[in-house]
Amino acid sequence: MMKSGELVNINFLDIEYLSVGTPVQKEVYQLLRREHFMELLDDYSPILVGTIPLDIDVEDSDLDIICKVYDFDSFERYARGTFGSYEGYTSVCRYVEGVQRIKVNFQCGRWPIEIFGQAIPTVEQNGYRHMIVEHRLLELYGQQFKDRVRALKQSGVKTEPAFARILGLEGDPYQKLLENVDWK
Numbered sequence: 001m002m003k004s005g006e007l008v009n010i011n012f013l014d015i016e017y018l019s020v021g022t023p024v025q026k027e028v029y030q031l032l033r034r035e036h037f038m039e040l041l042d043d044y045s046p047i048l049v050g051t052i053p054l055d056i057d058v059e060d061s062d063l064d065i066i067c068k069v070y071d072f073d074s075f076e077r078y079a080r081g082t083f084g085s086y087e088g089y090t091s092v093c094r095y096v097e098g099v100q101r102i103k104v105n106f107q108c109g110r111w112p113i114e115i116f117g118q119a120i121p122t123v124e125q126n127g128y129r130h131m132i133v134e135h136r137l138l139e140l141y142g143q144q145f146k147d148r149v150r151a152l153k154q155s156g157v158k159t160e161p162a163f164a165r166i167l168g169l170e171g172d173p174y175q176k177l178l179e180n181v182d183w184k
Contacts, residue, residue, distance in 0.1 A: 012053055012131065013123070021055065028052050028063060028111070035108060037065065040082055044068050044075070044117065049127040051159060054134055056146060058153045062112035066127045069117030072102050079104045079115065086113070126178065133177045134163060 010017050015038060018029035028048075032038055038046050044067035051057040052064075069075045072093050079091060079102075086106035093102040104115040118125055138146050145166065152162035164173030 010053075010135065012049075012128070012135075013047060015048055018048075018053070024057055025052060025055065031063075031108065031111060037113070041065065041067055041115070045122045046115075047122045047128055049131045051153070053131060054138060056134075056138070056149050056153065056159070058150060060112075062114050064127060065113070065115045066122050066125050067115060067117040068120065068122050069102060070119045072100055072117070075102060075117055076104075083113075083115075088112075126174065130160060130174070130177055134159070137163060137167070 015029060015032055018025040018032075020026075021029070032048070038048075046065050046067050048063065049066050050064035051061045067075075076091050076093060080089070083089060083104060083106050086108055089104070089106040091102065091104045093100065095101070099118060099120075102117045104113075104117075106113050116125075116127065122128055138149070148166050149159075149162050152165060153159060157165065160173040160177055163169075164176055169176040
């Protein structure tokens, strides 16, 4: 039995937690299983990150899958061959702050999919690290906090800026949240 104030540990590295989650999480679980996305990306250590795992998704939320990619040309060819037949397929590879990254987007049913790759282990990528901090904050501050985050998101505010605004964090919201990544 969980004690008051005890954080819920979820293994975000295994999508099985989605199978017993909210109706949206169950739908996403079924989609990921049916389309075999995680298995198809297994060589790249995929992790579903973002709003769906945290149950703070809004109507236009997408599925964000991060991957560890070292050979960007090979990954782009693989992604095109594997996902290129999906509606709206695009792939962009570029450098941001000196770090190479690739972003693959397409539509699967009602879900926009974004696959993001960097030459960084997935558990060390900012998308995963942000999700871990946000999960802890949601657990700590409860439903009312979650409702405030979702309301800001529905008004068009991105996830990390929504958290930062509610918490009164000044400066770059993405960096401010990462400053708390090791908080337990």
